[in-house]
Amino acid sequence: MIETLGEAWSAGWRLKVACAWGTRDGLKSVRECGRRHDVDLETLIWTRGRDFPLSLLQERLRCPTCGSRRVRVGFVVPDNPAEAAVRSVGSARRGA
Secondary structure, X not given: OOOXXXXXXXXXXXXXXXXXXXXXXXXXXXXXXXXXXXXXXXXXXXXXXXXXXXXXXXXXXXXXXXXXXXXXXXXXXXXXXXXXHHHHHHHHXXXX
C-alpha cells in the first residue's frame, strides 16, 4: 500500500488538486473559485520530503487563487503500476 509522497512518485502516480470553495459562505452567496491544477509530486518531495504521508496532504494545501484551505486531492494511478515503478527507478538512476 502506498502511503507516502516518495512511494507515490516512485509508482508513477500523478496528483490533481481542485479548490473546493463552494457557492455559500454561511448565509452569504459567494462566487465559486473552481481552480484546478496538476501538482508536480517531485516538487512536493523537495519541499515536504519523501516520507510525507499522503493522508496529511489535503490539510496542508491552500488554493493560490482564493486562499481557501478547502481543497480536493486526487491521485491518477497508472494502468500498470509495476511498469511505472520500473520506469521511475530507471530514470532516477540515470539522473544520479
